[in-house]
Amino acid sequence: MASKDANVAVDGVARIEVEAVNSRQHRSLYKARESIHPMRVAGTFRRLKWWIMGVLLAIYYVTPWLRWDRGVGMPDQAVLVDLEHRRFFFFFIEIWPQEFYYVAGMLIMAGIGLFLVTSVLGRAWCGYACPQTVWVDLYVHVERWLEGDRNARFRLDKSPWNAAKIRKRFTKYLIWLLIAVATGGAWVFYFADAPALFVKLFTLEASAIAYVTVGVLTATTFVFGGFMREQVCTYMCPWPRIQAAMMDENSLTVTYQDWRGEPRGRHRKSADASQLGDCIDCNQCVAVCPMGIDIRDGQQLECINCALCVDACNSIMARTGGTPDLISYTTLKSYEANADGRPALPLKKTIFRARTLLYATLWSCIGLAMLFVLFTRDRLDINVLRDRNPQYVVLSDGSIRNGYTVKILNMEQRERRVLLQISDLPDALMTVVGDDLWPSRTREFVLDADQVQQLQVYVAVPRESVEPGANSFRFSVTDLTGIEQAHYGAIFRAPEE
Amino acid sequence: MSEKKTDEVTGVDTTGHEWDGIRELDNPLPRWWLWTFLACIVWAFGYMIFYPAVPMVSEATPGVLGYSSRAAVHQDIQDARAAQSEMISKVDSLPLAEIRQDADMLQFAINGGRAAFAVNCSQCHGSGAAGSPGYPNLNDDEWIWGGDLENIATTLRHGIRHPGDDETRFSEMPAFGRDGILDREQVKAVANRVLAFAGQPHDAELAAEGAELYADNCAACHGDAGKGDREQGAPNLADAIWLYGSTEADIARQIHAPRHGVMPAWGDKLDPVTIKQLTIYVHSLGGGE
Numbered sequence: 001m002a003s004k005d006a007n008v009a010v011d012g013v014a015r016i017e018v019e020a021v022n023s024r025q026h027r028s029l030y031k032a033r034e035s036i037h038p039m040r041v042a043g044t045f046r047r048l049k050w051w052i053m054g055v056l057l058a059i060y061y062v063t064p065w066l067r068w069d070r071g072v073g074m075p076d077q078a079v080l081v082d083l084e085h086r087r088f089f090f091f092f093i094e095i096w097p098q099e100f101y102y103v104a105g106m107l108i109m110a111g112i113g114l115f116l117v118t119s120v121l122g123r124a125w126c127g128y129a130c131p132q133t134v135w136v137d138l139y140v141h142v143e144r145w146l147e148g149d150r151n152a153r154f155r156l157d158k159s160p161w162n163a164a165k166i167r168k169r170f171t172k173y174l175i176w177l178l179i180a181v182a183t184g185g186a187w188v189f190y191f192a193d194a195p196a197l198f199v200k201l202f203t204l205e206a207s208a209i210a211y212v213t214v215g216v217l218t219a220t221t222f223v224f225g226g227f228m229r230e231q232v233c234t235y236m237c238p239w240p241r242i243q244a245a246m247m248d249e250n251s252l253t254v255t256y257q258d259w260r261g262e263p264r265g266r267h268r269k270s271a272d273a274s275q276l277g278d279c280i281d282c283n284q285c286v287a288v289c290p291m292g293i294d295i296r297d298g299q300q301l302e303c304i305n306c307a308l309c310v311d312a313c314n315s316i317m318a319r320t321g322g323t324p325d326l327i328s329y330t331t332l333k334s335y336e337a338n339a340d341g342r343p344a345l346p347l348k349k350t351i352f353r354a355r356t357l358l359y360a361t362l363w364s365c366i367g368l369a370m371l372f373v374l375f376t377r378d379r380l381d382i383n384v385l386r387d388r389n390p391q392y393v394v395l396s397d398g399s400i401r402n403g404y405t406v407k408i409l410n411m412e413q414r415e416r417r418v419l420l421q422i423s424d425l426p427d428a429l430m431t432v433v434g435d436d437l438w439p440s441r442t443r444e445f446v447l448d449a450d451q452v453q454q455l456q457v458y459v460a461v462p463r464e465s466v467e468p469g470a471n472s473f474r475f476s477v478t479d480l481t482g483i484e485q486a487h488y489g490a491i492f493r494a495p496e497e
Numbered sequence: 498m499s500e501k502k503t504d505e506v507t508g509v510d511t512t513g514h515e516w517d518g519i520r521e522l523d524n525p526l527p528r529w530w531l532w533t534f535l536a537c538i539v540w541a542f543g544y545m546i547f548y549p550a551v552p553m554v555s556e557a558t559p560g561v562l563g564y565s566s567r568a569a570v571h572q573d574i575q576d577a578r579a580a581q582s583e584m585i586s587k588v589d590s591l592p593l594a595e596i597r598q599d600a601d602m603l604q605f606a607i608n609g610g611r612a613a614f615a616v617n618c619s620q621c622h623g624s625g626a627a628g629s630p631g632y633p634n635l636n637d638d639e640w641i642w643g644g645d646l647e648n649i650a651t652t653l654r655h656g657i658r659h660p661g662d663d664e665t666r667f668s669e670m671p672a673f674g675r676d677g678i679l680d681r682e683q684v685k686a687v688a689n690r691v692l693a694f695a696g697q698p699h700d701a702e703l704a705a706e707g708a709e710l711y712a713d714n715c716a717a718c719h720g721d722a723g724k725g726d727r728e729q730g731a732p733n734l735a736d737a738i739w740l741y742g743s744t745e746a747d748i749a750r751q752i753h754a755p756r757h758g759v760m761p762a763w764g765d766k767l768d769p770v771t772i773k774q775l776t777i778y779v780h781s782l783g784g785g786e
């Protein structure tokens with residue numbers, strides 16, 4: 001029935017001229033971040049997170065200050081990445097650039113270790129160990145301490161700018177900034193002598209790159225920890241996608257047991273309470289979530305598996321006398337079994353399965369192989385590069401001479417006396433540029449601790465003692481103060497005729 | 498294909514793009530992402546103002562900081578020179594023999610000498626200093642004018658047969674054949690005598706014939722045993738090294754009408770430090786005495 005008046009919908013009902021602000025056409029292309037103020041929670045996993053956070057932060061801040069005596073002239077910092085001299089020190093281990101394969105091995109172990117942890121524990125890295133998680137946790141803790149818990153923080157957000165708000169915000173930003181500076185500051189200590197650099201940083205004597213590094217890391221810590229938070233995980237980090245792909249139906253993941261909880265409802269005393277599931281719809285799990293999601297919506301990309309919702313739900317269940325673990329670490333398989341009323345697999349069986357055992361075996365084998373190589377690796381080495389221009393030189397008595405650049409590497413942290421000799425080349429004699437000694441088959445040198453000694457060596461052989469073209473022979477270096485020996489197979493080139 | 502739908506699970510519209518049944522959700526972009534994008538644009542404009550950026554006809558806009566990569570390289574070179582100044586003044590003040598005693602100084606001089614050699618000397622002596630016919634090999638142990646540090650330095654400073662330098666090394670072997678001092682057969686005989694000195698295959702009869710001719714004409718400079726004389730710049734004929742070739746024909750040609758190579762005097766072209774570095778470099782090539 002058509003109405004006669006534009007302001008009347010049907011007879012007796014007025015039509016209002018209004019348009020929905022959030023109608024589909026008006027929805028913004030850009031979504032502003034909505035504040036998430038996770039509520040304080042106590043419980044097993046919260047305690048575990050405190051412990052892990054404390055240990056990780058302690059490792060990060062304390063490590064550069066540990067000392068390790070390596071003798072005179074060597075750095076005494078236990079863990080040091082010495083970019084200037086191209087050395088990496090880790091307690092008793094010293095790694096030279098050509099031994100970088102150790103780092104490659106460590107990365108492979110880290111990779112397989114991650115497969116192992118992920119296939120057993122799911123996104124444990126995201127929930128407990130990731131620096132983003134640890135620092136956000138720290139920043140939220142500061143925020144809670146200054147501004148109060150969830151509701152107080154929401155109120156403060158909305159309140160107009162008055163003296164109290166300015167004071168609280170200023171203090172918060174100041175403490176955040178101090179944490180950020182300390183974070184960026186600690187990083188550079190891994191690359192130089194920490195006590196010396198600490199003083200230099202304050203007296204403005206440190207290098208520009210140190211200040212730039214501290215500045216950049218301060219800025220990223222402050223912004224990521226204070227403002228970006230879950231946005232980093234959801235939008236910037238590839239890890240959630242990769243980790244999700246590595247999980248299977250036997251990996252533990254924080255799960256809402258909807259077969260038990262649904263239909264959710266809060267009016268337990270009403271007539272149809274018997275129809276309701278265990279979830280009392282108190283929304284505590286949502287309020288404590290640092291990612292701002294509802295775990296009851298099922299598994300989600302955003303969920304970092306920090307298990308704070310488990311703590312929240314269990315504390316409520318304890319208070320109301322309900323059965324705990326409505327939200328819990330469960331494998332997909334157990335969840336399905338429970339939902340169908342079948343018995344779930346025991347945890348032992350989900351942890352020890354072919355896949356995890358394979359990862360564990362691989363991980364251990366690589367680790368053992370690296371340990372073996374570490375304890376048997378060469379600490380004395382020789383490299384020889386033959387001069388190629390000219391290929392050979394004919395001397396006045398008709399003998400042939402070749403030139404070699406010989407590098408002797410003393411990778412031990414002590415001075416060593418070594419013997420350089422040539423073998424498998426009859427009648428060959430060598431001279432070394434700079435020492436003015438008579439030509440001989442051997443030479444003694446003293447190698448400085450932890451240094452490469454470069455020598456220009458000439459080897460001369462009578463024409464009749466060598467074959468035309470290439471002749472193979474060996475340079476050897478022997479430690480006269482120990483047992484180590486190293487060889488290098490070299491070529492002596494004579495005219496082709 | 499491009500059909501917009503509403504995703505059932507999320508309630509979000511799709512963009513209408515579809516790949517093998519996979520549809521793209523049209524979620525709003527986070528606002529900070531937009532801010533980051535805008536900040537990058539602002540940064541780009543700032544960069545255009547401060548650094549050379551917009552290509553013009555002959556060169557780009559200079560930018561208010563006045564930065565140029567050429568000036569930066571120039572500054573780097575200046576800094577490198579300044580960093581070397583201590584070593585350079587040490588090379589300048591110390592005698593050659595003492596420079597060789599110190600491992601660091603030796604390495605510094607060799608590196609500097611190698612660079613100077615590549616620029617000034619390699620055109621004739623080759624990049625590996627191995628020379629070529631007429632241009633001596635500096636790697637071997639045969640030196641016409643002496644191979645110790647002082648002699649190499651003198652040769653470098655004053656050159657060989659360099660017109661315009663009073664102290665230049667000078668020697669001139671007569672053109673025995675061309676000027677009619679020896680006839681064709683006599684030249685051949687002397688050539689065989691020389692081959693005999695060097696222990697090379699030769700005609701013994703001709704060599705014996707040439708012995709007297711050698712003693713009369715050549716021994717004054719090259720010595721009775723053909724060992725040469727560095728004072729006069731007369732090469733050693735009794736070794737395995739030949740500047741102009743080692744066959745009978747090569748030697749006969751040199752007796753008939755010798756060629757005389759010229760090396761420039763570098764003393765007035767290069768600074769004393771470079772000369773010293775070159776000396777030590779050439780001395781280190783293996784033949785230094």
